[in-house]
Amino acid sequence: MMPAAVLVAPGRFEVRDAPVPQPAAGEVRVRLEGCGVCASNVEPWEGQPWSTYPSEAGGMGHEGWGVVDALGEGVSDVAIGERVTMLSGHSFAPYDVASVDQLVRLPAALDEQAFPGEPLACAMNIFRRADVLPGHTVAIVGIGFLGAVLTKLASDAGARVIAISRREESLALARANGAAETIAMDDHWTIIERVRQLTGEALCERVIEAVGKQWPLDLASAIVGFGGRLVVAGYHQDGPRQVNMQDWNWKGIDVINAHERDPRVNLRGLNEAVAAVAGGRVDLAALLTHRFSLAELNEAVAATRDKPAGFVKAVVTF
Structure with a gap:
């Protein structure tokens, strides 16, 4: 026993x-x-x-x-x-x-x-699905463990990361992991306007939502630019969500649900996670x-x- x-x-x-x-x-x-x-x-x-x-x-x-x-x-x-x-x-x-x-x-x-390899494997799989390229502006909504790892991966890939989170210490964590800009997650329209200022009105090529709640999903949708990609990494397990389909249609964005269920994909992420930590890529x-x-x-x-x-x-x- x-x-x-x-x-x-x-x-x-x-x-x-x-x-x-x-x-x-x-x-x-x-x-x-x-x-x-x-x-x-x-x-x-x-x-x-x-x-x-x-x-x-x-x-x-x-x-x-x-x-x-x-x-x-x-x-x-x-x-x-x-x-x-x-x-x-x-x-x-x-x-x-x-x-x-x-x-x-x-x-x-x-x-x-x-x-704890599973959450790192998730981060690796989410990052792959996000298809972050050098020169992209990537907003990450929610900086906890997952958001911090994604910030590091995206900044190392040559992207300009805008980190958005509630707590000042979370924003400091994002900066420590390479975020170029940080925004306090307090007022919906103020955040959108700040992202517009930072991007010359273009908004972001990639936005990763890493909270799992309605408002962060709404915010993430709003700051994706034309032809950009919204990556849903937050775990939305408490019921249905509403989305602004008019905004999604108008901007012609791709929407990626980055949760994987294929065991082969999850194992690939786990192998990548072990290599990333052993190689010093992720602390x-x-x-x-x-x-x-x-x-x-x-x-x-x-x-x-x-x-x-x-x-x-x-x-x-x-």
């Missing part, structure tokens, strides 16, 4: 005993070192109309990394003791299983470093600002929602 987080009511994880998972054919079991806490955890934790309780043991945890400790039948290309990051779904517990084709070995350069350690134990998972999710001073991303460690 192992301790595992179980969501028993809105806003309340409990740590309960659960069976240690066994790897099926083509799977490995990983003894986890930790798991990142995702912004997508917040709304299910708070409770949604379709929620049922209790949740699956370890469920909602999908940003795990650790050491392979058991192999399922037919697995031969990974060894017990190898350190990996993986794509799985029950990592709010000390053990989880993953398909052997959904994990990536961590190189020696990342020894002893926390590595992951600087973005993992808060650490919690499994027993403190409620506090970790609350911090992800409330963003105390200095917060970028939380990880649960075992």
Whole structure:
């Protein structure tokens, strides 16, 4: 048996005993070192109309990394003791299983470093779908973990990044990751006018919305230029959205939903994420600002929602 987080009511994880998972054919079991806490955890934790309780043991945890400790039948290309990051779904517990084709070995350069790979893989996939080119003006709406990584990738690609976010410390984070301009996310029309000023009325070739709420989506739509591309990276999980189709039509923009479900695409992003951090392209350690134990998972999710001073991303460690 192992301790595992179980969501028993809105806003309340409990740590309960659960069976240690066994790897099926083509799977490995990983003894986890930790798991990142995702912004997508917040709304299910708070409770949604379709929620049922209790949740699956370890469920909602999908940003795990650790050491392979058991192999399922037919697995031969990974060894017990190898350190990996993986794509799985029950990592709010000390053990989880993953398909052997959904994990990536961590190189020696990342020894002893926390590595929640899934959100970095998302960033890599979003950036690819955005098709950012040198000389583009790229607005990023919402600077948290994802927005900061995308700011770094876009600025390194030769784009001029305009970062838009609520908190001054988030704007400072964007500047540290290469943003050329920052705008406080306070008034809709003031922001649009500022983007017009910064772009000579042309607005932006690329806009990445990374919040997952209605107003940031509206704002992102408004600052895309003619023939530009709106990239929806925010996770809109709380119901339908309205869009300004008149504006979309008139400007002739491309709209990209940058959430991937093809396991091969996700694995590609995970490989790119490992390479980016190992090669020094992304400073992951600087973005993992808060650490919690499994027993403190409620506090970790609350911090992800409330963003105390200095917060970028939380990880649960075992």
